[in-house]
Each structure stands twice: as C-alpha cells, then as structure tokens.
Amino acid sequence: MNYRHAFHAANFADVLKHAVLARILAHLRQKEAGFRVIDTHAGIGLYDLAGDEAGRTGEWRGGLGRVLDAALPAATSDFLAPWLAEVRAANAGPEIALYPGSPLIAAQMLRPQDTLVANELHPEDHATLAAVLGKDAKVMSLDGWTAVKSLLPPPERRGLLLIDPPFEQPGEFDRLARALTDAHRRFATGIQLLWYPLKDPQAVESFIDRVEATGIPRILRLEHWTRRVTPDGPLVAAGMLVVNPPWTLADDAKAALPGLTEALATGPGAGWRVGWVAGE
Numbered sequence: 001m002n003y004r005h006a007f008h009a010a011n012f013a014d015v016l017k018h019a020v021l022a023r024i025l026a027h028l029r030q031k032e033a034g035f036r037v038i039d040t041h042a043g044i045g046l047y048d049l050a051g052d053e054a055g056r057t058g059e060w061r062g063g064l065g066r067v068l069d070a071a072l073p074a075a076t077s078d079f080l081a082p083w084l085a086e087v088r089a090a091n092a093g094p095e096i097a098l099y100p101g102s103p104l105i106a107a108q109m110l111r112p113q114d115t116l117v118a119n120e121l122h123p124e125d126h127a128t129l130a131a132v133l134g135k136d137a138k139v140m141s142l143d144g145w146t147a148v149k150s151l152l153p154p155p156e157r158r159g160l161l162l163i164d165p166p167f168e169q170p171g172e173f174d175r176l177a178r179a180l181t182d183a184h185r186r187f188a189t190g191i192q193l194l195w196y197p198l199k200d201p202q203a204v205e206s207f208i209d210r211v212e213a214t215g216i217p218r219i220l221r222l223e224h225w226t227r228r229v230t231p232d233g234p235l236v237a238a239g240m241l242v243v244n245p246p247w248t249l250a251d252d253a254k255a256a257l258p259g260l261t262e263a264l265a266t267g268p269g270a271g272w273r274v275g276w277v278a279g280e
C-alpha cells in the first residue's frame, strides 16, 4: 500500500469527484429520513495544502487552485457550490489552506439522523482519519472490498456507497465491477459512486462493457480530461459511475462541465463526457 492521497488531494480529479459527492449528499438531505454514507477507501479526511506532500506535487494548484482563480460560468459555479461550501467550512478563515477529503465532506454534510462509516486500511492513515473525524463517524480498518459486502445493506435503507480505490494494483477494474454488482444485489435502491482513473481507454471500455452486461439499470457515466490522454503520460483524465443518481445530476453536469473543462484545461484536447451506461 504505497498510495497516499496527500500527494493528490484537491487535484483535477478530486474537484469533479467531490463536487458530485456533495451534490448527492445535498440530494439525500432533501428528505427528512436518515441515510448512511459508506466510504470504503476513505483516505485521511483532511489535507494540508501547504504540507510537504501537497507541496511536492503541487497537484492541487491544477484542481482547486484553478477553480478558485477562474471566472466560472453560472452553471459551473452553481454545480460546484455545495462542494466549495464544504471546502470553506473546513477552513477557519477566508484563506483556503486545508482540503477536506470525501469522509470529511460527508461528515460536515450529515445531520443528526444520518450516519457515516469511513473505512481506511492503511494503519497510519486510519489513525489520522479517526482523529480527524472523532465522534462524527464510525471509522473502520477493513479491506474496502470486503467492506462492500459486510456493511450492506444499511439499516436505514437509504444512502450512498462511495468506492474510491487507489488503482495501484492490477485487477482494480475487475474488483470495481464485482463490487458494483455485489452492492446492487444487497442494496438495489442505494446510490453508488465509483471512481476510476482514465489512463488506459481500453481497460475503461472493457470495464464499462462488463458493467453494462450486468443489466443493472440507471448508471450514469461522467468523465473529464484536462488534455488529450497519452498512454505513458501522467494522469490527466478520470471518471466515475453513479448508480441511481439524483434525477437532475446528468443535466446539471452537462451544463457545468464545459466551464469546468475550460478552467482545468492544461493542453490541447481537453474534454468531458456525460452519458448513461444503462437507463431505466
């Protein structure tokens, strides 16, 4: 387990992933009934943008940094607003020096009737996460792929499963496809948010084909790339699947992504995609 999210926090991929996460949580909060968030690969929860790791890569400047500096069109800033509100909430003053990861965004957005289960296998990161979240969450140290099975269905029968693996080992797309199916079998009405890197377009297409073949309905695919993807280059593209997305997410993302793509573009060929892997 070499991957540490501290090197990548608030990068271009976190921007879209966490903006979608915050919109899903805002949607779940529209009903009074409690819900549960299960974050299987949670990271440490809070990242110091002035710290050694973030400073060494500077990736956050190409993500959050660009968003903060850009004059965004209204549809894009509306789309990002719930996420940016949580980024600001994680900072004591107007200056943004800290960045909340997925479990802290969730913890900040939950109400007393809601529950967060944040799981992180790396022992040091698990201890940091537990300290960051305190009593606001159940913090576990299971293998995230096992957690998908053992933690579902949630007693509330409403909620979100977030699977955001590091993709540092072969077979991660297979595990992701299997997890989606396992989760749907146990919790068909739940929302799932599954993140993936877009480095090898063929691997992504065979993953999508496999997901489509499951016959599971209502799966939205969102992707964006900051410039043309090249086989051996750095990560410049990422995507996610959302099972049972909020009704307006596809249209909202279609309206927002042109402006976001322009703000995050680092070279020729930047682009985005919003489409259904499976409809109703």
Ligand SMILES: C[S@@+](CC[C@H](N)C(=O)[O-])C[C@H]1O[C@@H](n2cnc3c(N)ncnc32)[C@H](O)[C@@H]1O
Binding pocket: 001, 003, 004, 005, 040, 041, 042, 043, 044, 045, 100, 101, 102, 103, 119, 120, 121, 122, 125, 142, 143, 144, 145, 164, 165, 166
């Ligand atoms: C991409 S990061 C998570 C980032 C976080 N979801 C966010 O958005 O702020 C992936 C995390 O998964 C952890 N991890 C790696 N293998 C794992 C496993 N088998 N089970 C649970 N966590 C794992 C890593 O230590 C790392 O912190």
